[in-house]
Amino acid sequence: MDTAATKGGLAPFSLKDAPALIERVFPAQKVGAEAQKERKAVQSQTLTALGSYWKGRKPLSLVRACVLASLLPATDDPEADLQTFEALMRMDSAGVLRRSPVLSAQDVWDSAAVSADEKLRHIEHPTTTGGRNDASSDDADAGGAARWIRLSGLPTREKKLIEKERQEMSARALLAMPFAEQVARCKRVENVEDLGDPNDPLYAGVWIIIGARLGTASRNLPDLVRELGIARYGHNPTVGDPFCGGGSIPFEAARIGCSAFASDLSPVAAMLTWGGVQHRRCQRRTARGYRPGATARRTCGCE
Numbered sequence: 668m669d670t671a672a673t674k675g676g677l678a679p680f681s682l683k684d685a686p687a688l689i690e691r692v693f694p695a696q697k698v699g700a701e702a703q704k705e706r707k708a709v710q711s712q713t714l715t716a717l718g719s720y721w722k723g724r725k726p727l728s729l730v731r732a733c734v735l736a737s738l739l740p741a742t743d744d745p746e747a748d749l750q751t752f753e754a755l756m757r758m759d760s761a762g763v764l765r766r767s768p769v770l771s772a773q774d775v776w777d778s779a780a781v782s783a784d785e786k787l788r789h790i791e792h793p794t795t796t797g798g799r800n801d802a803s804s805d806d807a808d809a810g811g812a813a814r815w816i817r818l819s820g821l822p823t824r825e826k827k828l829i830e831k832e833r834q835e836m837s838a839r840a841l842l843a844m845p846f847a848e849q850v851a852r853c854k855r856v857e858n859v860e861d862l863g864d865p866n867d868p869l870y871a872g873v874w875i876i877i878g879a880r881l882g883t884a885s886r887n888l889p890d891l892v893r894e895l896g897i898a899r900y901g902h903n904p905t906v907g908d909p910f911c912g913g914g915s916i917p918f919e920a921a922r923i924g925c926s927a928f929a930s931d932l933s934p935v936a937a938m939l940t941w942g943g944v945q946h947r948r949c950q951r952r953t954a955r956g957y958r959p960g961a962t963a964r965r966t967c968g969c970e
């Protein structure tokens with residue numbers, strides 16, 4: 668039995684009979700919005716273009732949501748369970764704000780969460796300038812009707828204060844939007860996270876909240892997945908996909924700390940899955956300073 672991940676955290680088998688969160692609460696609409704964003708990324712999806720073509724390939728964000736919601740326990744407080752799940756998926760307000768959101772001046776102008784006074788102080792809009800395209804506005808928003816009032820010429824200190832104020836207005840405008848629109852303005856979680864890093868700013872504050880709520884000791888997602896697996900089954904959680912297709916299920920399961928198995932009738936699908944796993948392994952080793960030799964590069968095909 669693996670006990671490494673449970674030091675000071677959940678005891679092995681302590682969640683053996685606990686119902687899974689996915690049986691009680693699952694924010695399907697929010698998870699769907701994340702999955703759709705991933706799908707729309709087309710060539711920028713993590714697995715290869717050929718893999719994304721494979722019919723029925725599951726979005727990685729959906730796979731992550733299902734694995735986490737199957738491991739997390741459901742308690743008698745569904746509201747808190749949902750908060751725990753959304754914090755881990757970085758779908759809660761704090762998470763969304765850390766996913767490098769970009770809002771245009773028009774987004775902020777259109778928001779009811781920003782006062783008219785704030786808008787007039789920071790944004791130039793045809794309705795306030797008589798329809799002229801004033802040259803004193805920022806070119807960054809050239810495509811939209813509203814523009815941030817240009818700050819060039821102001822002392823640095825004053826500029827910083829105004830930028831901070833604009834960030835705060837933008838955050839308010841973002842959080843007042845429907846979730847799908849928030850996600851559309853943010854990066855995908857997998858593009859901003861550093862999964863193994865206990866100090867990853869994307870997850871700042873999350874591990875303390877999760878620890879207080881679940882009694883876990885983990886400080887990153889793969890460790891938490893292992894800890895929950897040991898608390899449920901006495902070992903690392905195992906995910907198997909006997910119809911793996913493009914391989915997204917074993918890929919994401921392995922990425923967040925599960926042991927993963929896969930098979931497929933089609934040798935093309937099996938090769939895509941193998942390629943995805945090799946690519947990930949190569950990326951992780953390269954991140955740790957490993958420089959593959961020519962043979963390894965040929966085998967992996969990453970370079």
Ligand SMILES: C[S@@+](CC[C@H](N)C(=O)[O-])C[C@H]1O[C@@H](n2cnc3c(N)ncnc32)[C@H](O)[C@@H]1O
Pocket residue numbers: 721722723724725908909910911912913914915916930931932933936
């Ligand atoms: C819809 S795709 C799977 C998608 C995959 N789970 C994913 O998320 O990317 C269905 C796969 O099942 C495979 N398949 C169909 N019949 C099979 C069989 N009898 N044994 C193994 N694989 C099979 C097909 O080759 C195909 O790749």
